[in-house]
Amino acid sequence: MSLALAAALAATLAGPPVDVRVSRTGETFVAEFKLPRSAPAWGFFRSAPARVGGQPWRPASWTVLTPGVQLVHRGRYDALVGTAGGPVPRTVRVRVTPFTGDLVSDYVPALRLGARGIALFDGHFALFSVSSPSGLDRLPVDLADTAVGDSGTRVRFASPSGSLRLAGDVTGYQAGDSAGTYGLFDVPAAIEQDGMTTVVDAGLPAWLAADIRTFTPRVLARYRRQLGAADGLRPTVLASWAGAERPGISLNGGVLKGLVLMRMSGRQVLTSDRQVRSAAHRFIAHESAHFWLGQALEYDRTADSWIMEGGADLLAIRTLAAEEPEFDARAALQRSLDGCLAATRRGALAGAGERGATQAWYDCGAVLSLAAERAAGGDFGAFVGRMIAVNPDNKISADEWLLLIDRAAPGRGLARLARPLIERPQPDPTGWTALLTAANIRFRLRPDRTPELL
Structure with a gap:
């Protein structure tokens, strides 16, 4: 998130x-x-x-x-x-x-880290x-x-006790200005390696803790190659364990300035498991992408959140496709497309925040980012780099995004087709299929006339 x-x-x-x-x-x-x-x-x-x-x-x-x-x-x-x-x-x-439950589209107020460790946002x-x-x-x-x-x-x-550290600044306490960080009380010792600091709950299964420490630097190195260096980035990862009382897997968290936080729970996490590993990898890849899409570049208004969330989702999908041979990128994008079609039937993407339908930012944003990727010749990293380069104020609006996609693929009318998909409800899928066609994204129509990616 x-x-x-x-x-x-x-x-x-x-x-x-x-x-x-x-x-x-x-x-x-x-x-x-x-x-x-x-x-x-x-x-x-x-x-x-x-x-x-x-x-x-x-x-x-x-x-x-x-x-x-x-x-x-x-x-x-x-x-x-x-x-x-x-x-x-x-x-x-x-x-x-301390309230450790999940919030709707916001950061967990408190994370438990070890026997007495607490992180407060x-x-x-x-x-x-x-x-x-x-x-x-x-x-x-x-x-x-x-x-x-x-x-x-x-x-x-x-x-x-003097044991406090400020997350993202593990060298010591500094006064915060509510720019977004966690204050740490009695947490486990931080470990620094590969240019990254991790604070891991001692209860987190050891196999997963080790995987986080090796996978995260690989993702960051990939993004640096694709998107350029993020100024002064020395990330901290906070990994919290919420127990194995329930079956399956639960994973949530977010990203702040120089900080990725994640909380996992569920019995499936106790032993090394491909599904758990893939879920953790996609989470880390999505949240790490926000060091660029979300920090190096921010949205102009809440209504434009789809630029960041959908863009981070597409970067994460491409990362997992490169890292995990068994990962099905087409299926992941199809889930985004199906979710987007359902969400925009109920209301405009630009109004998703007001409706509390924030999953549309991820789903529709990924579809729009896929169109931008095709417009940029199949290189979404290049499109993101361009977004960052041409916005010295570090902010981007939907209008600016639409201008960039038209410049990336002149003559296709992508901005003209995408604008109503952002600004108005879509009671049927024809607007989305028109965009997919113009962006040269291959699909076929199902019996209900919704597109299925090929």
Whole structure:
């Protein structure tokens, strides 16, 4: 999964940031918020619901300790709100029980690493202010052009044992600014090899830990050859083990600046297994691709997330096809195409985030990236490199992407065909089949008139 680290707001305020200090005593974590100004409500930028149950996760995990404040959920956002209509006190203390469950299209709030090791994501403490609690009800998913009060959030992790390290900077603690990282408490020792640092839960099966440490450098070397050097990249991998209570395999995580995090669970992981290995490899390949598509180059707006997620998916598919002879790239792309057709029947790709249908970013993005790959003569790495090279502001919009695909294959009308697939619902597959045809992607039609890749 690759998602935006924090919304870049038009209404950024001058002045001091929100200052958050997170400390641990025994098994108790307390977050102390120092607010720079008086406001009746402070919303949390990252308020995605829990994947299981679809409900807000903070009310079951956080307890407000300061009188006169309550934690509520309004619209799409969790928020600290003053009781009886009054302002939120300028200092608020919250007891944090680490929530280790999955969120919908966001980073796990807490990872367990070893017997006492805990990693907490600083982005979940980032706040913005609004002039009234009711204002939260109307806020969209993308706050880029929304008038909310944001002077930044600085998150400081503190540990009385002195064992804290900041993920991505394993040499020592530095104050965070909520740019997106994990603070580590009592974690296992880091291992450095092949230009990469790994922090691995001691409970993770040894065969998989060893595989992660050998496969990840190979993927990064491949991307460097394809996409160019990523400035100053010395990645850290956080690998957490969530136990073998359930059958099968579960794998999730994400990527942050210089950091890949993954969490695995399931009885199938206990012994060396080709399916588990392939799933782990695809995850690592996708997330590592975000060091380029997501960090060297970012999307302009949330609606353009498909550029990053679909592009990373195609890079991962091509990587696995090169690394694993038995990997079926055509079948993987067909699953993306089928998922995309289903998603865009229900609504436009550009509105997938508002609908909570974020899998469309991956599926439709992979199909559009496949068209770009063909436009670039079968070299998607070259297309990605071009995207990065021509965008010195490190951001790309859908309009800019469409311009690039037309320049890569002039005269085919690919941008003209792709634009409605992004901007409008597609009640039938004809728009997608027209794009596949124009991009010279071979397929045949099934009896239901949906395309099957050849």
